Amino acid sequence: MPSLRLNRPYNKSSLSISCCSPVSKKGGTSASDLKPVVERWPEYIPHKLPDKNYVRVFDTTLRDGEQAPGGALTPPQKLEIARQLAKLRVDIMEVGFPVSSEEEFETVKTIAKTVGNEVDEETGYVPVICAIARSKPGDIEAAWKAVKYAKRPKILIFTSTSDIHMKYKLEKTKEEVIEMAASSVRFAKSLGFVDVQLGCEDGGRSEKEFLCKILGESIKAGATTVNVADTVGINMPEEYGELVSYLKANTPGIDDVIFSVHCHNDLGVATANTIAGVCAGARQVEVTVNGIGERSGNAPLEEVVMALKCRGEYLMDGVYTRIDTRQIMATSQMVQEYTGLSEKEFLCKILGESIKAGATTVNVADTVGINMPEEYGELVSYLKANTPGIDDVIFSVHCHNDLGVATANTIAGVCAGARQVEVTVNGIGERSGNAPLEEVVMALKCRGEYLMDGVYTRIDTRQIMATSQMVQEYTGLYVQPHKPIVGANCFVHESGIHQVQEYTGLYVQPHKPIVGANCFVHESGIHQDGILKNRSTYEILSPEDVGVVKSQGSSIVLGKLSGRHAVKDRLKGVFLVISLSLGYELDDEKLNDIFSMFRDLTKQKKRITDDDLKALVTCRDEVTSLNGATGEETNGYVPISQISFVVPNL
CATH class of the missing domain: 3.20.20.70 (Aldolase class I)
Structure with a gap:
């Protein structure tokens, strides 16, 4: 469901944090007054850490976090959160996707010019400002133009590496994907980026050997950080830790760069997976404040940081971060207020x-x-x-x-x-x-x-x-005999051993959950539009999980509730057949005419078949009227209608 976005200014004075140490102000110390421990910040070297146990915190609240449903932020809100992230002392903040829109580009540039140049005089700290880009020259160039104003600009170039993504999303071979990644890194370096990260999207479902190759080639091309993302949140901690260990042991040049982990929380183990990655040798964690993000969110910054703080020395060979944990609550509350994700x-x-x-x-x-x-x-x-x-x-x-x-x-x-x-x-x-x-x-x-x-x-x-x-x-939606209250058997008693459907003759009603004929069928135009874009928008179960084999199109029933999107999608298949013999092409004018005739037809017929659409397409210029519907019941279950067209000169 969408969540509320607040546009009012963030009220720092409304927050107070009580500390264990004595404070001078009555009633507690304002979060904005808290100062980090004065300690000089180590020199930032993109591909190298000051200490083998130091873990960089890469915050992606302003990019991946903003992708949470209903979590969109205004430019002023993003700038304010960026300043709060700097108080938190994140090493790197990923602040947006510049090529996506002019507003996003300008917001990223503003943060780079301001927060990206605000050096703390006492510690020397200044955050790295990162922009994300696909493996496309236009994306990379837009990222450079937006973040080049920062004292420490960085780019994260991502490419899909799982078989399913390469086949259906990129439509490229493994060799082509490797070359695309390496050439993108080289192009970013040529523009002026010193700090280049290569991210493997859906790395959690990718072949280990292929990951070694693409990471190795990217490192050779100049990448300073590499990451393997569990994009769909499918991995378990032991599994993800083993993947990181394997890549650390078998990727050429991996010891000369930073290895980063990026975990989603679809199965509730993003924090555990992130910690498993650190235990396996990763030294950069990609997190979001409050764990917000796409679908079920990302690894929460506060959980990962505090796990490392409380258990890093004892369980993880002394790993640590430089996050000012006293700022966690203030940061969490700011993000919660601005995203409204409750x-x-x-x-x-x-x-x-x-x-x-x-x-x-x-x-x-x-x-x-x-x-x-x-x-x-x-x-x-x-x-x-x-x-x-x-x-x-x-x-x-x-x-x-x-x-x-x-x-x-x-x-x-x-x-x-x-x-x-x-x-x-x-x-x-x-x-x-x-x-x-x-x-x-x-x-x-x-x-x-x-x-x-x-x-x-x-x-x-x-x-x-x-x-x-x-x-x-x-x-035509007949109830099954054992339907409560109105079923034919509701007040009938007969003992004996029960069989199902075929043996008993008690066929399930179409809308019966799980096994009914309509369980994965959609007639509402709004639902059809969602299903055509992504099945999970209106289906919490997969047809395949219960043994039902369905194509996306077979789930769409065309009728009076259907919209243009569903009709246009179905017409693609109809036109594919017709165009082979008649040379038709579907343009906006034809679509408008056909959809208008489709609407007229739905007033006389419950369900519109592909044959009906074919008739509408081929007779579009000749049809002068619809001569009515003749109803007949062919199986005693679903009413079928026949439509006759009045076509002149045929």
């Missing part, structure tokens, strides 16, 4: 503002059906307790059934204080459906007084069966 707090604020603007009802939807009942109930309780004005409006719940608990989640929401339930007859809906009206209503009727403090509805439950049967008939 989802519950964000919900409270957006609901509160909506209520203030005049909303009379608010709801929080479990759109992808991922919550468990206790979890969803706790969320509703939290929002009821912490949202301004919530007692003056109706709180509603809306639950999807992907894990089969939509009814339970809805009831949990009611128990937590919700007083509106959003349901569908027979539980039909996107993918595995919604909370079924009949189940929720009868649960409240039968157990509301005893378990839920007397809650009730005014539904005329005597109409439930008639309503269910009407919806089945009109939608």
Whole structure:
């Protein structure tokens, strides 16, 4: 879900930190008044450390951290955080991706000109300012133009190294990728970069031998730091540590550069993986404040730094950093305030503002059906307790059934204080459906007084069966016999050993979670758009995980809810066939015409097939009207329609 971005200035005076040592100010010392221990900063040599046990801290809060959903920062906020990171004494701060936009370029340049030149007079400390770039000359040149103003400019050039990325993302051979990486390093050096880092994207899923080759060639080309990223957060600590050990032992020239680790937290072990990398010989850790970042985030700076501080001497041969840990809390709170990455707090604020603007009802939807009942109930309780004005409006719940608990989640929401339930007859809906009206209503009727403090509805439950049967008939989505409340077997008793589907004849309804025909099918235009971009946007389960083989296109059902993106995507396949024989090409004008005709067709037919699209394409210039739909049920289950076209002169 998106998170709140605050634009107000950061209020340093609102923070106070109590220290173990005596302080002169009553009530504690302001975080902004804390001074690091006065110690001269060692000379920064890009490829060499002052001490074999010293671990550089490479903070990527302003680049990778900002990629957290809803975590976008304004340029002034990025500058303020950069100054706070300097107080924290990070060795390197990666501040952005200059080629991505003009605003990003200017922000990186501003930080390089200011924070990148603010040398601490007592210690000599000044942060290295780093920009990221793909292995493309344009990216690298933009990075140089943005960070060259810093006292210590640095570039991180990344390239994909896993088989899946090289095949589908780069569409290049291993040899081509190696040359691309090495030539990019050489180009960066030619522009003026002294400090060049080569990053292996998705290194955690890459072949070890290939990593040795690409790192070796990059070092030969002039890289001063190399890193292997667990980009998708798939590695386990022992596994990642062994990978680092292998690369440290088998990569030509590796002892002449800094080895860095970059871990994502998809499986909750980013900190452990980072520490495992340090134990295996890495001497640069790439982290973000509060662990924010893409998907489930990155290794948190505060966890990694404090692990090294508390256990580095005893467990890791004396490794250490120069982070001023007294600044951790102030930095964490600043980043939290500016990114707003507290989802519950964000919900409270957006609901509160909506209520203030005049909303009379608010709801929080479990759109992808991922919550468990206790979890969803706790969320509703939290929002009821912490949202301004919530007692003056109706709180509603809306639950999807992907894990089969939509009814339970809805009831949990009611128990937590919700007083509106959003349901569908027979539980039909996107993918595995919604909370079924009949189940929720009868649960409240039968157990509301005893378990839920007397809650009730005014539904005329005597109409439930008639309503269910009407919806089945009109939608073609027939309920399985053992469906609660409205199934044919609901009040039938027969003992014996039960088989499944084929042997019993009890076929599952299409929207049955996990195994229903609609479980991985999408009809909403918004959902289709998301699925076409990335399946995980609206699917928490993989079809392959439960033995279902589906292509992306087969999950898209074209109908009246479909948008241009889905129609255009399906038309690509249709045009591929037609163009071979008729020479058609899909342009914007044709797409507009076809989509308009598609919309007309959906008024007369529930589902639009590829044959329908082919007819629309080939008859676009001749079709003058749609002559209506003739409905027939070919299998007693899904209504099929036939469309006849009126085409002149054919």
